[in-house]
Amino acid sequence: MSDRVIQRDEAVLGGTPVFADTHVPVTALLDALAAGRTLDEFLSDHPSVTREQAGAVIDLAREALDAGRHPG
Secondary structure, three states, X not given: OOOOOEEOEOOEHHHXXXXXXXXXXXXXXXXXXXXXXXXHHHHHHOOOXXXXXXXXXXXXXXXXXXXXXXXX
């Protein structure tokens, strides 16, 4: 698996950000969590995504939000 967590490739879903080495859009995780689904449910529905990848995306989202609260 790639060391990258998220990748964009025009050949995969037209460049939509996906979990690396999958065709699962990152927004699928965010949408699932926003809809009240658990991480375990998301992972069950998307077996090509690892728990580590999902956790890393959540951490990236948290970092992006924190950066927005505390502009450099």
